[in-house]
Amino acid sequence: MTTQHPSSAALPKAGARxxxxxxxxxxxxxxxxxxxxVLRDIAVRDAVELSRMAPCFAPPGSVRGAPLEDVxxxxxxxxxxxxxxxxxxxxxxxxxxxxAVQGAPLQAVCDLSEGDVEQGVIIELADRVVLLLxxxxxxxxxxxxxxxLVGDNDAVERVRWDIRRVANLEIxxxxxxxxxxxxxxxxxxIHEASERRGRPFVAVNMAAIPPSLAAAEMFGAxxxxxxxxxxxxxxxxxxxxxxxxxxxxxxxxxxDVQAMLLRALETGEIQAVGAQQPRKARARLIAATDADxxxxxxxxxxxxxxxxxxxxxxIALPPLRRRRDDxxxxxxxxxxxxxxxxxxxxxxxxxxxxxxxxxxxxVVARLARLDWPGNVRQLRNAVRQMVMGSHxxxxxxxxxxxxxxxxxxxxxxxxxxxxNGEAAPVRSPxxxxxxxxxxxxxxxxxxxxxxxxxxxxxxxxxxxxxxLRRSRWDLKAAAELLGVSRTSLYALVESCPRVxxxxxxxxxxxxxxxxxxxxxxxxxxxxxEVSKRALLRRIRELGLA
Numbered sequence: 001m002t003t004q005h006p007s008s009a010a011l012p013k014a015g016a017r018x019x020x021x022x023x024x025x026x027x028x029x030x031x032x033x034x035x036x037x038v039l040r041d042i043a044v045r046d047a048v049e050l051s052r053m054a055p056c057f058a059p060p061g062s063v064r065g066a067p068l069e070d071v072x073x074x075x076x077x078x079x080x081x082x083x084x085x086x087x088x089x090x091x092x093x094x095x096x097x098x099x100a101v102q103g104a105p106l107q108a109v110c111d112l113s114e115g116d117v118e119q120g121v122i123i124e125l126a127d128r129v130v131l132l133l134x135x136x137x138x139x140x141x142x143x144x145x146x147x148x149l150v151g152d153n154d155a156v157e158r159v160r161w162d163i164r165r166v167a168n169l170e171i172x173x174x175x176x177x178x179x180x181x182x183x184x185x186x187x188x189x190i191h192e193a194s195e196r197r198g199r200p201f202v203a204v205n206m207a208a209i210p211p212s213l214a215a216a217e218m219f220g221a222x223x224x225x226x227x228x229x230x231x232x233x234x235x236x237x238x239x240x241x242x243x244x245x246x247x248x249x250x251x252x253x254x255x256d257v258q259a260m261l262l263r264a265l266e267t268g269e270i271q272a273v274g275a276q277q278p279r280k281a282r283a284r285l286i287a288a289t290d291a292d293x294x295x296x297x298x299x300x301x302x303x304x305x306x307x308x309x310x311x312x313x314x315i316a317l318p319p320l321r322r323r324r325d326d327x328x329x330x331x332x333x334x335x336x337x338x339x340x341x342x343x344x345x346x347x348x349x350x351x352x353x354x355x356x357x358x359x360x361x362x363v364v365a366r367l368a369r370l371d372w373p374g375n376v377r378q379l380r381n382a383v384r385q386m387v388m389g390s391h392x393x394x395x396x397x398x399x400x401x402x403x404x405x406x407x408x409x410x411x412x413x414x415x416x417x418x419x420n421g422e423a424a425p426v427r428s429p430x431x432x433x434x435x436x437x438x439x440x441x442x443x444x445x446x447x448x449x450x451x452x453x454x455x456x457x458x459x460x461x462x463x464x465x466x467x468l469r470r471s472r473w474d475l476k477a478a479a480e481l482l483g484v485s486r487t488s489l490y491a492l493v494e495s496c497p498r499v500x501x502x503x504x505x506x507x508x509x510x511x512x513x514x515x516x517x518x519x520x521x522x523x524x525x526x527x528x529e530v531s532k533r534a535l536l537r538r539i540r541e542l543g544l545a
Contacts, residue, residue, distance in 0.1 A: 050080060089110070098124075141157050175314075177318070211254040237281050320378075335383055374480050473530055
């Protein structure tokens with residue numbers, strides 16, 4: 001049984017009327033980031049007031065809230081008024097508080113179009129609080145586990161709903177989304193929400209498997225099946241037996257592996273290279289792609305029957321520019337993780353009266369104005385760089401690293417439609433003129449899949465090593481930082497003698513590092529300077545885990 005399911009259809013919230021809302025992207029009390037005020041009354045009242053004392057903000061789904069209550073904000077309110085054509089006017093009658101809208105100072109009145117509000121309008125108050133004016137579903141979120149996903153955006157709620165629905169269905173799942181949107185995180189959430197939790201979860205990057213070894217890697221090989229096969233070895237299907245096998249970059253699967261995957265999905269059987277008989281495959285399959293598989297089918301590069309089998313249930317992951325109201329939550333979440341890992345959790349504590357917070361509001365506002373073509377992964381890398389570069393500082397904004405991070409212009413948004421068929425945001429010339437500097441090094445140098453890539457020969461060895469270290473040996477993220485295709489990056493890594501490979505590390509070195517790091521894989525990656533996935537596989541092979 002298969003179920004074709006576009007993620008945006010047949011949902012409990014489908015057809016819900018969106019209304020204007022204000023979401024806190026930054027507040028000196030970090031626990032308030034993400035709270036929301038739904039402006040239901042803006043269409044029926046003369047105006048909605050925004051000040052220190054109104055309106056009330058609450059976590060989505062909560063009925064108890066509180067006003068912003070920051071003493072540096074004015075008691076004299078700003079006013080939000082509904083205009084014809086679903087426009088909204090922001091007025092500051094007689095207020096001496098500094099107010100910025102989309103990075104530009106508010107000059108008494110600012111009219112916002114329906115398109116502006118749909119994309120999200122960033123409002124800064126007194127350099128202390130950052131709000132996002134946007135459209136939101138006013139109905140409460142579905143109760144239950146948050147499934148390891150950070151954020152309360154409506155699209156993220158739909159993904160949670162999809163995960164709960166599909167978790168215990170014995171069908172293949174296809175995750176679609178741009179690079180960096182968290183496809184592996186969603187795959188793990190499906191696994192953990194299913195009855196297979198506690199069983200293996202095996203993640204495979206199909207683009208990283210050499211075509212000549214792909215069949216043996218996926219399905220295993222018998223002793224003597226090919227030159228160098230001195231013993232039988234299990235494939236990924238066997239390693240994921242009774243668990244979940246996650247195939248990332250499925251569009252990059254070689255043709256012969258596509259044929260074998262199709263047979264496995266149709267018959268429930270796999271056959272190791274050199275084996276005489278097939279055997280049952282009991283792994284649940286989840287695939288992911290950022291490619292247009294239908295276009296690849298039309299080109300003859302991908303099998304249509306395999307696409308139909310993989311897409312038993314489809315989940316579309318939103319790009320970060322479509323969930324701008326989650327950026328504040330994500331920034332604080334990543335800051336906490338990075339700072340706690342560095343042993344400096346006190347840096348995000350409450351500031352003393354009169355002292356500026358370590359994380360200033362204008363920094364968050366600038367980050368929120370980006371379109372983030374590399375999505376959540378790109379945002380996380382930017383936060384990591386800021387934390388590493390501001391070690392021991394009393395204020396993030398004062399550090400030279402932030403000046404470097406914020407000195408590059410905002411990337412131009414893409415016109416037309418994105419891969420999910422949604423209209424991509426397009427700024428007017430006046431909007432671009434008002435744009436603030438952006439995060440240096442956060443956006444990839446290439447401007448699209450296959451367009452504007454650098455030549456591998458232009459990448460110096462030191463630049464390659466620096467990108468690998470900054471991305472913590474995540475090859476996909478390193479390729480984005482360098483502005484090269486992933487295929488080119490793999491070639492650069494293969495040709496660089498200074499890049500270590502987990503498969504070549506001595507057993508004693510891995511075992512010693514495992515003991516010294518108490519089994520913490522991220523710490524081992526930093527020390528050994530190898531890919532996390534490859535290291536996890538070596539650890540399993542050596543029986544250390």
